[in-house]
Amino acid sequence: MDISTRNNGRTVQELLRCAAEEATRAPSVLNTQPWRWHVGEDGLDLHADRTRQLHAIDPAGRLLILSCGAALHHARVALAASGINPSVRRYPDAADPDLLARVRSGGIQPVRAEDAAAADAMRQRRTDRRPFLASGPATGDTLDALHAAATAEDTTLHRIDGDQIAYLRAAEHGAQIIEAKDERRREELREWTGRPAEKGDGVPPETVAGPTPRPVPLRGFGLGDRAALTPGTGDDRSAGYLLLATRTDEPAAWLRAGEAVSAVWLTAISLGLAVSPMSDAVEVPGARALLRSLLPHGGNPQLVLRVGADPGSPPPASPRRPTGDVIGDETGP
Ligand SMILES: Cc1cc2nc3c(=O)[nH]c(=O)nc-3n(C[C@H](O)[C@H](O)[C@H](O)COP(=O)(O)O)c2cc1C
Structure with missing residues (x-):
């Protein structure tokens, strides 16, 4: 044929x-x-x-x-x-x-x-920002498949867990404080969370969960109480955090890391998992340095993916x- x-x-x-x-x-x-x-x-x-x-x-x-x-x-x-x-x-x-x-x-x-x-x-x-109820890539086979998806795109995948979660929390928290104090960053967040519908872009408040206690805080996009996604009953205590990193740190490596983001995410979905990316700690140099210190073999942090069991009903598109x-x-x- x-x-x-x-x-x-x-x-x-x-x-x-x-x-x-x-x-x-x-x-x-x-x-x-x-x-x-x-x-x-x-x-x-x-x-x-x-x-x-x-x-x-x-x-x-x-x-x-x-x-x-x-x-x-x-x-x-x-x-x-x-x-x-x-x-x-x-x-x-x-x-x-x-x-x-x-x-x-x-x-x-x-x-x-x-x-x-x-x-x-x-x-x-879809990006799922709700706190996850059940565990992400807990088993060896699942984690192996996610590793293989990243490796095929010249990117390494490191699971942040155990004691390292406290460092991730510190990196996210620090990045969010710096972002909240920076008027230019706040202005960009305002612009991209308040786009007119006809533009067909930006982050709609109904895709962002309101403030909710979690072991690692997620970016709130400066929306506060306007975040309109119902968080559900999860608490993120068993969420998994995957740090994607590259050997070098220039545009060609960023492009490959972006291909890995898609490859790992699509693999995760095929395995019944849901995902949301966390880039704030990568955006702020001090927080990125903290993430780099978590990589056992060195490398350049590109993005963190938060992963958990798919809650079933999808969040809004x-x-x-x-x-x-x-x-x-x-x-x-
Ligand atoms: C490089 C990159 C960085 C991102 N950073 C974040 C982030 O820090 N927090 C977050 O909630 N979503 C983040 N996202 C997810 C986007 O906001 C999301 O892809 C976009 O709003 C479109 O929604 P969709 O993924 O549901 O189609 C990121 C996505 C990419 C590719």
Whole structure:
């Protein structure tokens, strides 16, 4: 069966466009969706959209590139699930550092069960900020699968537990105090939690749980009592915390770490887990240094993922920008 038969007669170019559309589901810092896709005849180009960078919270653009990496991995998953082997060149043009990746068809391949499962997980995925009731990656097999997902993207995964939880709590607490005192950061949080609906971006207050006691405090987005997600009966005491880290600390490593964020998250969903990222401790240099001290073999902290048993009913979905604003081709923007 050829690719167009298997995909209802769609051409490779149409499948590439579908993959870019699927990639708009990716998570991104404050739901900024800081990416642009260009669909060409033979492939997709992924660009960083610097107009959507958070200059106070993310001056280096680390979280912007991590978000684009998650979108790149989503596009790879969508292509693999439609029977195309994605071939990726990262940073293909030294003269254009915001051209992050070129994705081409590397030929037709059978759809593996894990590709289909990852695509299903991609369609279900939501950030779940409620306190978890039951344990995250407690068993060896689950943790092994999450490790393997990160390693395949040149990223290490370290589970923070035992005595190290106190250090994570201190890093988060310290970062949140610094963020609360910084007017420019507060202003960015206000902007991205109060976006007009037609923009299709930002963090809606109904996706954020109100203040609730937890062993490790989560970012409140400055919403206070306006946070409108019912926290439920969990207390996060058995949540797991996974620290993703890279050997080097430059944009190419951030892109790979973003791909790992998506790969680990989709694997977690396939294993019945729910996830929310925590980037505040990575944003503040002192807190990031504390996280670095938790890595047994050294490395550069990129993101913490909080993981727990999926509570069942999903939290509300966050909006997405119109695809016409994000995906262009020879005829359009
Ligand atoms: C790099 C990155 C950093 C993030 N940081 C946080 C964070 O500190 N706290 C949080 O609650 N969510 C965080 N998120 C989750 C985003 O807010 C979320 O992906 C976005 O609002 C879209 O919602 P969705 O994931 O449900 O589609 C982060 C996501 C990414 C990719």
